[in-house]
Structures are given as C-alpha cells and as structure tokens.
Amino acid sequence: MKLEHYARLSAEEKDALDALTQVRTRRVRSRDDIIREGDAPSVINVVLEGWACRYKTLEDGRRQIIAYLLPGDVCDFSAPVLREMDHSVGAITTVTLAEIAVESVGHLFATYPRLTQALCWDALTSVSIQREWTVNVGQRTAFERLGHLLCELFVRQRLLGLTRGGVCDLPLTQAEIADTIGLSVVHVNRTLQDLRSAGLISLGGRELTIHRLEALQRAVLFNPSYLHLGHEGRHLDAPPPNP
Amino acid sequence: MKLEHYARLSAEEKDALDALTQVRTRRVRSRDDIIREGDAPSVINVVLEGWACRYKTLEDGRRQIIAYLLPGDVCDFSAPVLREMDHSVGAITTVTLAEIAVESVGHLFATYPRLTQALCWDALTSVSIQREWTVNVGQRTAFERLGHLLCELFVRQRLLGLTRGGVCDLPLTQAEIADTIGLSVVHVNRTLQDLRSAGLISLGGRELTIHRLEALQRAVLFNPSYLHLGHEGRHLDAPPPNP
DNA sequence: AGCGATCATTAACATGGGTTAAGTCGCAGG
C-alpha cells in the first residue's frame, strides 16, 4: 500500500507483494527489541502494524532514537549487503512484522522493475528524512525541534491514512521524545507546555491533536518537501479542519 | 578505486568505470555550489578530486552541513528517482567532478552485477554515517562532537590513502565545522583549544594531525563500526606512529 | 609592498536547556 505512493503498481505486482508479506509474520511486544546491534538478520523485516524505532546507544547509556518506523517501513534494508547491524530496532507499540526471505526479494525485483523503482524511492526518502533530522537536532531550538517532529509524524501518518481529521496516534513517552530530539525529559515537558499554551496542539493519552497545522508548520520552520510527497501523496485524508 | 573496498572488481569492471568517469568532467571553484536545492540534475556527479559538502539552509539563514563528500563520493544519488534535490551541494575546495549520464549507469549495472553490489554498499554506508551524525549532534558534548568529526574525517581519508602517517588534509573553516556539529564558531574555537591542550591533535594551515588516534577515539566515544570498513579497508596506510 | 577580506582567537556577558529532586496522577496486580 505504501509503495503505491511512489509508483502506480499493477494488480499483478500488488499480488506478488501481498504474497510475500503473508508468508511469515512475527509479533514483538511493546518495548522489546526487534533487531539488536551486531545481529546479522537473515530475513528482511517489514513493519505491518504498530510503531518501531531505530536507535543507537553510547557506552555510557546515552541513547539517540534515529528514526521511527511506521507500517510499510523496512527495518533492515542493509541486511543483504552489509555484514551486521550497526544499530538496534525496538518496538514502541506491539508490532507485527513480515519476515521476507532475501532471495525472494531478488527474484521479485528482477521480475517487476517498477517495484524496484518504488522501493528506491522509499529508501531515498528515508535517507532524506535522516538528513532533515540532523538539521533538526543541529540547528533548531527546542520549540522548533519538538514541533517539527510532531509535524513529521502527523504528516507521515496522514500519508498512510492513519489520521482522523487533525488527530493521530502518538504512542511515545516523553523520554522517547527526549531521546529523539536531543533534549532532557524535563525540557521536553516544558516545551510541550509551550506548544499547548500557544494553542497549536493537544497531546495526551497517546493521542496528538494538531489544531492549526499551517500555523504550526510556520512556527517551527517545517517544510515537508524532504518527505517527497509528490503528486500521489495528497488525496488520502483531508487536511485538518480549521477550528 | 573507492568501490574496490566493497567488492573485488575485475579488470573489465574497472575499465568500464574508468571509461565512464572520463567522458565529461567539470571543475567547480572553492565555495561555489555544485548543485542547488530545487535543481533536477540530469547527470550524476561524482567527486574525483577535492572536498564538497551537502547542506541545508533554513529560511532565516541557519545552515547545517549534512555530509562531506570526498573523492569517489556521489553527489546526487537520488537524481534518477526523486524529482528534485531537497538540499544543496557545495564545493569546499576546488572540486573536479565526473558527470555521468543516467542511462549509461543503468546499462553498466545490468552488465556488471557486482558493481551494483559495490554501489549499494557505498550508499548504505553513507546512510549509516548520516545516522551517526544524528547521534553525534543529538547526544554528544561539544568536545566529543568535534573529536568525533575529526576521527571520522581522518579515517575516511585513510581509507582513500590520503593520509600521511597521523596527518591529513582538513580544508574546513571553523565556521564550517560549527555548521556541521551544531555549535557556534566561538565555541568550536574554544573546543579546538581543549583538544589541542589535551595533546590529542594539532590543527592549522588546512592540515590536521592526530597525535594519538586510539586515545582520541576513546575520549570522544568514536566507534568506527558505522563506517563498515570491513576486511579490505584496513591495509592502506599504517596507523599513525606513536610519537 | 600594501590593502581589504576572510579567518582565527579571546574576553565579558547572557541564556537555553540540563540536573536534581519532589510531588502527582493513573493504572495493573495483589
């Protein structure tokens, strides 16, 4: 479903993908690891349901969350090529994974070149997001960083049809948010208050509401071009109503 | 030459690559842009000589350098797939580029699958570096960030055979370093003094000397596994002599 | 050789965000 944003796929191509993802699935409980640094996974894991994150830990315990994986995202792109994982992937919520054999992927792409293109697009977009995160942590203020993260997670979910008006899931603890944008938990909390009292968002009970997306985007210098939404990515859910 | 670290290539494969890079070259002067955000380059640019950087600018002028490109690095991987660049690439030194037509690449990879593998490895490594940069800026102190950057640039150059003992080029201004690791110029300067007076490095006249690489690595929590040096990448230049 | 521009350095002062610590709330398990 997600790849459809990147290239029109034929019914046949979609069937081939579906067949792949149904072969073998795995369930990982919330907060457990999906893959650990140093593993050399022999299958490719794709998130079918739930949220996961990539993260790296320094020797002294500091942790940085490097990416969030939503349904349709691939956990271990590098598996077939690089020797071993240089970071871990953990489950945020309970996650359902498809485990895909490396060989079957090779065959699939040889048969359907348009799939290759779609997957390339996907991979390049995730690199682009990674770059934007570097900018986020390197240049923005706490307020901007946090707002930017919320914008991104909202828009990505909207692409997947997972938003309800201006509302979406946000199953992260403040500690996880802190490790994502390089702030302390305390300051994340302070900054959330700021965003709330600016009337831009509501957040609580694992649910985020963005009251005025346009205004928030402007306030935190969020420019979605790095998500490469392109043409196809716009018609999924109406933008949030102006309250 | 660089791809050789990732896969043993046959003479024939190397010749094919050489032929490509000699077709058309371009020279860009120090501090000029190679590609601008919004461009949709019709050729793929590969750095043959000199240093370049990827960077993004916020509306208010803040700038983040996102990556450094050394000889052998590709400027615009995404060109064939994504519509347009979401960031710019600028020349640090004077840079020589090979301009490669997109079509000829497709043909090349169809003919020599091992090249594809090598290029994948290269691309995945650059993503891995990007992730580590997020960690660097998000979690490390000024001292660690700067030391980590210097370690990386040294090791990457050593891979290319561009170091001379513990010495390598470092054609960056302190302002550029600042924009790379998310610090102010003033603080970069202070922190450089710290590194110097700790006896770890000397820096001046566009030349970096790392006096005790091991010690520096330990002091700044530099773990080179994210560079995926693997087997082949080690024998190029002796590690620096212990003074 | 002299000039202007860019780059490095330093000092004094200001502040955003970290740290510590304490308290609250909600909820799963006994």
Next chain:
DNA sequence: CCTGCGACTTAACCCATGTTAATGATCGCT
C-alpha cells in the same frame, strides 16, 4: 481497596554553550 511503578509535572539552581565585540593573523590581489 491498597500498593507500587512508570509516566508526567513543576520548581530551583547551575553550567555548557551562545552572543557580541574587539583584536590579530593570513592570504590573495593589485
């Protein structure tokens, strides 16, 4: 119903890093 634990909140205090500004050093250019 009580207990305990994890997540959230708030306040007080402090330090790493930013800002501003002034001075030197370097370097390409004429």
